[in-house]
Amino acid sequence: xxxxxxxxxxxxxxxxxxxxxxxxxxxxxxxxxxxxxxxxxxxxxxxxxxxxxxxxxxxxxxxxxxxxxxxxxxxxxxxxxxxxxxxxxxxxxxxxxxxxxxxxxxxxxxxxxxxxxxxxxxxxxxxxxxxxxxxxxxxxxxxxxxxxxxxxxxxxxxxxxxxxxxxxxxxxxxxxxxxxxxxxxxxxxxxxxxxxxxxxxxxxxxxxxxxxxxxxxxxxxxxxxxxxxxxxxxxxxxxxxxxxxxxxxxxxxxxxxxxxxxxxxxxxxxxxxxxxxxxxxxxxxxxxxxxxxxxxxxxxxxxxxxxxxxxxxxxxxxxxxxxxxxxxxxxxxxxxxxxxxxxxxxxxxxxxxxxxxxxxxxxxx
Numbered sequence: 001x002x003x004x005x006x007x008x009x010x011x012x013x014x015x016x017x018x019x020x021x022x023x024x025x026x027x028x029x030x031x032x033x034x035x036x037x038x039x040x041x042x043x044x045x046x047x048x049x050x051x052x053x054x055x056x057x058x059x060x061x062x063x064x065x066x067x068x069x070x071x072x073x074x075x076x077x078x079x080x081x082x083x084x085x086x087x088x089x090x091x092x093x094x095x096x097x098x099x100x101x102x103x104x105x106x107x108x109x110x111x112x113x114x115x116x117x118x119x120x121x122x123x124x125x126x127x128x129x130x131x132x133x134x135x136x137x138x139x140x141x142x143x144x145x146x147x148x149x150x151x152x153x154x155x156x157x158x159x160x161x162x163x164x165x166x167x168x169x170x171x172x173x174x175x176x177x178x179x180x181x182x183x184x185x186x187x188x189x190x191x192x193x194x195x196x197x198x199x200x201x202x203x204x205x206x207x208x209x210x211x212x213x214x215x216x217x218x219x220x221x222x223x224x225x226x227x228x229x230x231x232x233x234x235x236x237x238x239x240x241x242x243x244x245x246x247x248x249x250x251x252x253x254x255x256x257x258x259x260x261x262x263x264x265x266x267x268x269x270x271x272x273x274x275x276x277x278x279x280x281x282x283x284x285x286x287x288x289x290x291x292x293x294x295x296x297x298x299x300x301x302x303x304x305x306x307x308x309x310x311x312x313x314x315x316x317x318x319x320x321x322x323x324x325x326x327x328x329x330x331x332x333x334x335x336x337x338x339x340x341x342x343x344x345x346x347x348x349x350x351x352x353x354x355x356x357x358x359x360x361x362x363x364x365x
Contacts, residue, residue, distance in 0.1 A: 077362075079364055079365055080362045080363065080364055080365065081096065081105060081106060081362065081363050081364075081365055082096075082097070082360075082361070082362045083095060083096050083121075083360070083361055083362070083363070084163060084166070084357060084358075084359075084360050084361075085121065085123065085357070085358040085359050085360075085361065086159035086162065086163060086355055086356060086357055086358060087155075087159070087335075087355070087356055087358055088154075088155030088156070088158045088159050088307060088309065088335075088353060088354065088355045088356075089155060089306060089307035089333055089335030089336040089337075089338070089353060089354065090305075090306030090307055090334065090335030090336070091124055091153075091155035091156070091305050091306055091307040091308065091309075091335060092122070092123045092124055092358065093123055093124060093125050093126065093127045093142075093153075093155075093156050093159050094111075094114055094115070094121055094123045094125070094126045094127070095127050095129065095159060095160070095163040096126060096127065096128050096129065097129055097163075097167055098128040098129055098130045099129055099130065099131055099138070099167075101130070101131075102130055102131055102133075102139070103130075104126075104128045104130070104141060104143070105128070105365075106126070106365070108143045108147035108148070108149065109147055110365075111125075111126040111143035111144075111145075111147060112143070112145060112146060112147040114126060114363065115144075115145035116145075121361065121363070123145065124144070124145055124299070124302045124305050125142050125143060125144045125145055125150075125153065125156065125302065126142070126143045127140060127141070127142050127153075127156050127159065127160055127163075128140070128141045128142075129160065129163060129164060129167070132177070132178075132179055133179050134179060135177070136177040136178060136179040136184065137164075137176045137177045137178065138160075138164060138176060138177075138178055138179070139178070139179040139180075140152075140156070140157060140160050140178050140179070140180050140185075141180075141181070142156055144299075144300075144301035144302050145301070145302050145303075146301045146302070148300075148301040149181070150181070150242050150300065150301060151180065151181035151182040151241045151242045152180045152181060152182035152185065152240065152241040152242050152310060153242075153308075153309065153310065154197065154199065154240070154308065154309015154310040154311070154312065154313060154351055155307050155308065155309040155353070155355075156309075157178060157180070157185055157187055157195075157197055157309070158187060158195035158197060158309065158351075158353060158354070158355040159355040160178065160187070161176060161178075161187035161188075161189055161195045161197075161355065162189065162193075162195065162355040162356075162357070164176055165189055166357075170189075172189075172191060173188065173189060173190060173191055174188070174189050175187065175188035175189070180241065181241065182200070182240065182241020182242060183200060183241060184200065185197060185198070185199065185200065186198040190352070193354070194352055194353060194354050194355075195352070195353065195354070195355055196350060196351070196352040197309070197350065197351045197352075198348055198349075198350055199240060199309075199310070199313050199348070199349040199350065199351055200240075200241070200348060200349070201347045201348055201349070202238050202239065202240060202313070202314070202317045202342075202347075202349060203238070203239035203240070203241070204218075204219070204220040204237075204238060204239075204317075204321075205219045205220065206219060206220060206221050206237060207219075208239060209221070209237045209238065209239045209243050209244075210239075210243065210276070210277055210278055211237045211243070211245070211275055211276055211277075211280075212274070212275040212276075212277065213226065213235075213237060213275050217321075220236075220237070220321070221235070221236060221237040222236045222318075222321045222322060223235075223236055223321075223322050224236070224237075225251055226245075226247075226273070226275065228266070228269050228270060228273065229269060231250055232250060232251040233247045233249070233250050233251070234247060234248065234249065234250070234251055235247045236317075236318035236321055236322060237280075238314040238317045238318055239314075240310040240313050240314055240349070241310070242281065242300070242310055243276060243278055243279070243280045243281060243300070244280065244281045244282070244283060244310065244311055244314035244318075245270055245276065245280045245281070245282045245283070246282075246283045246285060246314055246315055246317075246318035246319075247282070247283070247284055247285065248285050248286075248287065248318075248319075248322065248324065255286060255287060256284060256285070256286050257286060258284050258285065258286045258294055258295065258296045259296075261284055261296060263284070263296055263298055263304050264303075264304060266298075267282060267298025267303065267304060268298070268303075270282035270298060271298060271300050279300045279301075280300055281297065281298070281299050281300045281308065281310070281311055281314075282297065282298045283295045283296070283297050283308070283311045283312075283314060283315050283318075284296050284297075284298075285315050285318075285319065287319070287324050287325065290324070290325045290326045290329075291325065291326050291328065291329050291330065292329065292330050292332070293315060293316070293319060293325060293329055293330070293331050293332070294331070294332040294333075295311065295312065295315050295331060295332070295333060296333075296334065297311045297333070299311070306333065306334045306335030307333040307334065307335040307336070307338070307353075308333070309338065309351050309353065312331040312333065312338045312340050312351065313340055313342075313349045313351055315331055315340075316329050316331065316340040316341075316342055316349070317342055317349065320342060327341060327342045327343070327344060328340070328341045328342075329341075336353075336354070337353075338351055338352065338353040339351070339352040339353065340352075
């Protein structure tokens, strides 16, 4: 699917005024960069290489220049934020080149406005590529769609790796050392364009997850009862640098069918439960075979999303600890599958999956 190359007029200071119009550009690297503004019939459906896929009530299209994506990202106009929107299995992010400063270019409040799917660009979060520290190549910071800042994001780090490769004009197989709030993360772009990420070791000590549930296996919480609105759920708590509560169902219940869950109702009750002092991400899991799992996720600060990379990692850890799965699994998410491996020899978890460009854009600050 070709990426959409567009400059989007979206003042961050006024949530009631917006113009969001996207045009599908050709797949050639030299696709024209487009600026979208005000009324005209210039966007004719007869144009040979452009197709209007979403249109505002009034629109005109002006081809400002023909440029590669890299040239678009090199722009440095004062008062504008240039970005690329990526998604990893539908978990979508606004990526910002922030390599010239150790502080994000926009505030959490501005990020929340950009993420709004009605009054903004629409995304699950904004990710900043900042200078590396302590011997790393880059630093990754994220603002969620509610303005909160998580420690890490698995789908986000795959998008981050592809974004860096584009910024640096890198081809083929490459790896990067990324400093995150969860520590060192090493993504590697594969020859097929997918990204394999060394996610490090899972954190299982209850107080470090963190959870107030009492440890019931060594210092960990594994298949422990959690009361949610009078219903007892069996949960295993895992941190991948960010907290996860993984459940395969209620106490005494059969294999859960995750598609039947009322996620918007139950998810917030887990996220904000008193036993999770930092709130929590929650994964609801169905087991098909010991190497094939299916999950739905309620993300802390973002709600229901199509995919969660750290969540898929936590799911495999929990499934192994509960004796439900092997160490190498395909995990189906609403946006598609991830391959997760928890290696016994070094205790590291490896996640492999795609990351794709959606479109390029600019917003006035």
